[in-house]
Amino acid sequence: MGAVLKSFTIEPLVEILAWGQNVLKEFDTLTFEVLNPDSAHGIYAGESITIEGKNYLYRGYKAWSDLGEILFCRMLTPKVLSDHTVQISYKKLDLSDSFHHSGAKEEKYGTQSKFSALHKNEEPAFLSPYLRALQSAKVGEKKRILNLGINTGDEFDLIRQILPHEEYLNLELVGIDHSQTAIAYARERFSEGNASFYVHDINDLASLELGKFDLIISIGTLQSPGIDFKLLFMQLVQEYLTREGAIILGFPNCRWMGGEMIYGAKAPNYPYSEMTLLYKDVYYCKKYLQQKKFRVTLTGKDYIFLTGTSIRKD
Numbered sequence: 001m002g003a004v005l006k007s008f009t010i011e012p013l014v015e016i017l018a019w020g021q022n023v024l025k026e027f028d029t030l031t032f033e034v035l036n037p038d039s040a041h042g043i044y045a046g047e048s049i050t051i052e053g054k055n056y057l058y059r060g061y062k063a064w065s066d067l068g069e070i071l072f073c074r075m076l077t078p079k080v081l082s083d084h085t086v087q088i089s090y091k092k093l094d095l096s097d098s099f100h101h102s103g104a105k106e107e108k109y110g111t112q113s114k115f116s117a118l119h120k121n122e123e124p125a126f127l128s129p130y131l132r133a134l135q136s137a138k139v140g141e142k143k144r145i146l147n148l149g150i151n152t153g154d155e156f157d158l159i160r161q162i163l164p165h166e167e168y169l170n171l172e173l174v175g176i177d178h179s180q181t182a183i184a185y186a187r188e189r190f191s192e193g194n195a196s197f198y199v200h201d202i203n204d205l206a207s208l209e210l211g212k213f214d215l216i217i218s219i220g221t222l223q224s225p226g227i228d229f230k231l232l233f234m235q236l237v238q239e240y241l242t243r244e245g246a247i248i249l250g251f252p253n254c255r256w257m258g259g260e261m262i263y264g265a266k267a268p269n270y271p272y273s274e275m276t277l278l279y280k281d282v283y284y285c286k287k288y289l290q291q292k293k294f295r296v297t298l299t300g301k302d303y304i305f306l307t308g309t310s311i312r313k314d
């Protein structure tokens with residue numbers, strides 16, 4: 001359906017938000033005219049600014065992009081409308097276009113799923129804290145690395161990209177996932193001889209007799225249905241980490257819909273993102289690791305990264 005054009009100058013954001021929510025009930029796009037964000041630099045959203053006798057409340061592109069995300073829209077390329085104004089347009093996301101709605105089990109995240117279209121390392125809000133976590137864990141100094149819920153191997157791929165090739169080849173990488181198609185793809189993708197992959201249920205690690213690891217990574221997996229989160233986590237720390245080992249856990253705080261990574265995970269019993277479960281699990285891991293003498297940091301936004309590095313001395 002068609003766009004609606006309206007001009008905003010000094011209206012507060014609460015008014016613009018309510019207008020947008022209302023229009024989007026009926027239309028798929030939202031279009032409005034505002035002060036050109038390039039009109040000023042270094043001033044905050046909501047600061048008053050007067051240009052050629054006309055008053056405006058300033059907002060930058062980040063504010064407009066955030067508003068689009070909150071309205072479950074994609075922001076389109078702005079158009080210059082006049083000397084001092086631009087047109088902001090949003091297009092509604094197709095919220096049904098998401099792997100979250102898939103009912104499949106082992107192959108919910110397989111190569112034929114919508115999930116396989118995601119490239120998380122290409123999202124700055126994922127890449128930056130994951131890189132930092134790898135650096136804090138001193139990934140280049142680790143020998144054996146285990147990844148639980150490896151899928152097609154994007155997390156190993158970034159390690160391969162950031163380390164000098166020789167250093168990368170000295171690593172021994174082990175990836176586990178119950179999706180056959182994802183693991184088949186990962187095996188082809190990492191054919192240098194230093195990686196092995198298992199199609200296996202991570203509730204039953206014992207039967208694989210994997211030994212210990214210097215770094216364990218698991219992103220978006222330990223909170224999956226069918227996994228006893230706390231039990232598995234304690235098992236990993238007690239039985240699968242070397243004394244100097246490190247652990248990186250990524251907790252999703254977003255949804256992937258209609259081509260976008262949208263901040264905020266869907267919570268049971270709430271029509272909006274609510275984070276009690278996330279904080280509870282993250283904090284449980286942090287406390288547990290601290291008791292076991294790990295230094296623990298929490299970073300990230302759309303994915304919360306917990307990085308634990310051993311400071312055990314005895």
Ligand SMILES: C[S@@+](CC[C@H](N)C(=O)[O-])C[C@H]1O[C@@H](n2cnc3c(N)ncnc32)[C@H](O)[C@@H]1O
Nearest residue numbers: 109149151177178179200201202219220221224
């Ligand atoms: C949300 S995806 C995350 C994949 C990858 N770490 C990423 O962030 O792109 C969760 C992965 O864990 C796998 N998985 C879930 N439960 C599992 C289980 N019990 N045993 C093995 N793999 C499991 C899924 O097949 C899927 O590849």
